[in-house]
Amino acid sequence: MRFGIHMPQKGGFARNVKRAVEIGCISLQLFVGNPTAWTPPRFDDEELEKRRLLLAEHGVYPLVVHASYLINLAAVKDEFYQKSCQLLWETARRANLLGSPYVVLHVGSHGGRGFKEGLSFFVDTLQRELENWPEGVELLLENTAGGGTSLGGSFIALGSILHKLKGAPVGVCFDSAHAWAAGYDLSSKEGVDKTAAELLEHVGIDNVKAIHANDSSTPRGSHRDRHAHLGEGYIGEEGLKAFLSYSWIDEIPVILETPEMGTKWDAINLERLRSFADNSATNI
Ligand SMILES: [Zn+2]
Ligand SMILES: [Zn+2]
Incomplete structure (x- = not known):
C-alpha cells in the first residue's frame, strides 16, 4: 500500500509536498482548482511541469487528482452539464501534465431523471468524453454516501457503469466513509468480509485502483458524508484494521481525507493508518 494524504491547497505547493514527504507520504491527492468553483486556476503548463518534476524528485507516486465536486455528468440543466464536461476534460488534461495516472470523480446525481435514465445518461456522456481523453490517465x-438522487452510492450502480464502459480507462476509487454512510458495514471483520464480497461481485477488486481510508462521524446508512479522525468514528479501529487487511491490489494508493488537513492531525492519522495496516501483506 502506498500511503498518502489529500494535500491542502493553502500554504504553497512545494512546501506542502515537502511536509507531506516528511511525515512519510509516498502518494498524494490534490484538487487542481477550487473544488467548489467552475474556473480552474491559471497555472500555465510550465508550472504544472515544474510540479510534476518536484513530485518525481520526492518519489511521490501516484499522484491522484480529485475532480471538482461541482461536476455532474448527468446534470439536467444544459449549462451545468456543458460546464461539467468541460471542467472534467480540463482536469484530466492537467492531471496528465502533472504526471497523475488517476482522476477521481463522484458519480453525481440524476437530478430528477430517475436512476435508470440518470445512469445511462452518465454512461453515454463518459463514452463520448473518453474519446478525447489524455493517454495514460484513468478515470x-x-x-458516494448515496441517498436522494445520488447515483454512486451502490456497488451495483458502479458495477453497471464499469460493465457498460468495458475497455475504457475507467476504474473505481473506494471511500470507506462513503461506503459506510451508504449502508455498507465496515466496522468488524464480518462486516468487511460481507461488504468486500459485494464489491467483488459487482465491481471486481482489480477495478479498485485507489482507496480513501476515512473513518466516519455519522451512523451507518446515514447518507451523510462526514469524515472522522481514524479510529475515532463509527467504523473504528477494528473495522479499519479489517478493511486495510483486505487483499487490495498491490501498491494501491491509500489516501487520508481526514478533518483538519494541513495540521498536526495529518501525521497522527498517517501514523494510525500505518499501524492499522500493519498486518497487511501488501504494506510497504
Ligand atoms: Zn471524493
Ligand atoms: Zn473520498
Missing part, C-alpha cells in the same frame, strides 16, 4: 469513479 476513477468514487463511491
